[in-house]
Amino acid sequence: xxxxxxxxxxxxxxxxxxxxxxxxxxxxxxxxxxxxxxxxxxxxxxxxxxxxxxxxxxxxxxxxxxxxxxxxxxxxxxxxxxxxxxxxxxxxxxxxxxxxxxxxxxxxxxxxxxxxxxxxx
Amino acid sequence: xxxxxxxxxxxxxxxxxxxxxxxxxxxxxxxxxxxxxxxxxxxxxxxxxxxxxxxxxxxxxxxxxxxxxxxxxxxxxxxxxxxxxxxxxxxxxxxxxxxxxxxxxxxxxxxxxxxxxxxxxxxxxxxxxxxxxxxxxxxxxxxxxxxxxxxxxxxxxxxxxxxxxxx
Numbered sequence: 057x058x059x060x061x062x063x064x065x066x067x068x069x070x071x072x073x074x075x076x077x078x079x080x081x082x083x084x085x086x087x088x089x090x091x092x093x094x095x096x097x098x099x100x101x102x103x104x105x106x107x108x109x110x111x112x113x114x115x116x117x118x119x120x121x122x123x124x125x126x127x128x129x130x131x132x133x134x135x136x137x138x139x140x141x142x143x144x145x146x147x148x149x150x151x152x153x154x155x156x157x158x159x160x161x162x163x164x165x166x167x168x169x170x171x172x173x174x175x176x177x
Numbered sequence: 178x179x180x181x182x183x184x185x186x187x188x189x190x191x192x193x194x195x196x197x198x199x200x201x202x203x204x205x206x207x208x209x210x211x212x213x214x215x216x217x218x219x220x221x222x223x224x225x226x227x228x229x230x231x232x233x234x235x236x237x238x239x240x241x242x243x244x245x246x247x248x249x250x251x252x253x254x255x256x257x258x259x260x261x262x263x264x265x266x267x268x269x270x271x272x273x274x275x276x277x278x279x280x281x282x283x284x285x286x287x288x289x290x291x292x293x294x295x296x297x298x299x300x301x302x303x304x305x306x307x308x309x310x311x312x313x314x315x316x317x318x319x320x321x322x323x324x325x326x327x328x329x330x331x332x333x334x335x336x337x338x339x340x341x342x343x344x
Binding site: 082083085086091094095098099102103106109110113114116117118119122126130133134137138139140 | 179180181184185187188191192195196198199202203206251252253323
């Protein structure tokens with residue numbers, strides 16, 4: 057009975073793990089190098105597919121061929137660039153450690169009220 | 178590129194911009210096509226030629242229209258709209274154009290045309306000027322592209338004449 061329950065719990069956590077993975081691929085933020093890669097990849101892939109599509113369509117004399125090749129290119133590029141794949145997150149951002157941050161307090165902005173004659177401390 | 182929504186939006190915008198550019202290039206490529214269409218029309222018979230009760234002349238013709246419009250078609254052509262117009266001059270109007278027949282050619286395979294028909298639309302004059310009239314039969318066509326600007330051209334065939342008396 058206990059072993060059955062344990063197995064059940066492990067299955068649930070495994071499922072939860074993969075759901076977390078899918079969700080993280082969709083909505084977690086991308087690091088800076090990844091963003092640069094994503095942008096360049098998108099531009100390069102779309103332009104290449106457009107060029108190939110146009111030349112193929114023109115040579116074959118078929119407008120539909122051009123549209124189909126380009127549509128396939130758009131779908132492929134979207135799958136590659138829009139979700140937050142792991143290879144976009146290889147250079148993760150190193151935020152400052154909290155204990156380190158405490159040693160260097162944030163400078164307070166000067167309390168700027170109307171310039172009245174206030175006695176300086 | 179920092180979030181899913183941003184990347185999806187950038188993807189969509191960029192891909193549509195490039196699509197617009199491709200369509201513009203396809204339209205420009207049409208200018209490299211120099212078409213050489215041919216056409217021939219024969220008036221086989223004047224079926225009847227009468228003056229209507231309201232005073233206008235009307236003619237019914239049987240025509241034999243043959244045309245080869247294959248060279249008009251490019252990869253960017255959706256269809257060709259072709260019509261035959263009778264053109265003549267009267268004291269009242271410098272140019273009268275009456276459309277006698279039209280058709281749509283959907284593809285290059287159908288572009289070698291041969292048709293034997295009476296006029297699809299009535300040949301009615303504004304007035305009573307058609308007796309003994311010399312007229313031209315002009316084949317006009319409009320090339321409708323898949324993307325881009327539509328352009329039109331024509332072939333003028335001269336030498337047709339209506340009889341002097343009503344029949």
